[in-house]
């Protein structure tokens with residue numbers, strides 16, 4: 001397995017936080033994390049559409065990257081309620097989350113729609129954060145890995161290996177997300193991450209495939225974050241509720257950052273354990 005240099009930590013604020021809540025949150029988070037070197041941490045926040053412009057201004061020149069919760073697959077057109085990549089670029093946003101569980105399961109988005117959105121995002125110069133995850137029913141039938149592989153193979157169908165440099169993946173089991181969610185235990189999550197990395201290697205070749213960050217999300221909290229981040233295939237955490245207070249989010253980041261560093265050192269790309277994991281993936 002190829003080790004990534006940086007820890008990825010992000011939050012999606014869903015349909016919470018007004019413009020003023022978002023800017024206050026971002027200012028505080030920026031202040032709290034300013035001393036962490038950019039090459040150790042990729043930190044991102046995905047607020048509501050109405051907050052995006054002021055959020056983008058608030059973080060300009062700082063260490064936090066701001067992204068959109070959804071994005072249409074055309075530059076313009078008869079798509080009421082959608083926001084296009086051109087509109088996002090106009091306000092300085094170049095990160096788009098695609099296919100969050102709530103988009104798929106509350107609003108009925110399909111893998112084929114996610115494919116169009118990922119293709120449009122990347123060809124427009126965005127980083128695309130594709131979210132995937134199995135339902136409780138998939139899991140009960142033993143189909144978790146099949147679901148993840150199908151979501152990746154369809155969602156990334158039009159992406160080339162070169163374009164995959166602008167791709168991040170979030171693994172978020174549907175049954176683990178939100179107030180009624182049960183967090184995945186770290187072994188279960190890591191095994192799914194291994195399957196995701198194996199599929200990305202199949203699609204883009206092992207070198208490129210293993211460079212794509214894969215983040216875990218779904219009821220991450222201060223207790224399970226340290227356990228999850230030490231697993232060999234987990235490159236970062238994508239957090240909802242536990243990250244919506246800047247001080248609490250900063251505390252999680254401070255706890256996991258040194259643990260991620262030790263994981264990285266434990267198996268550098270040259271080490272034996274890395275080689276054997278890479279061979280396992282092949």
Ligand code: PGA
Pocket residue numbers: 012172176177178179181217218219220238239240241242
């Ligand atoms: P949660 O949300 O951490 O509140 O479960 C995760 C997500 O939906 O990304």
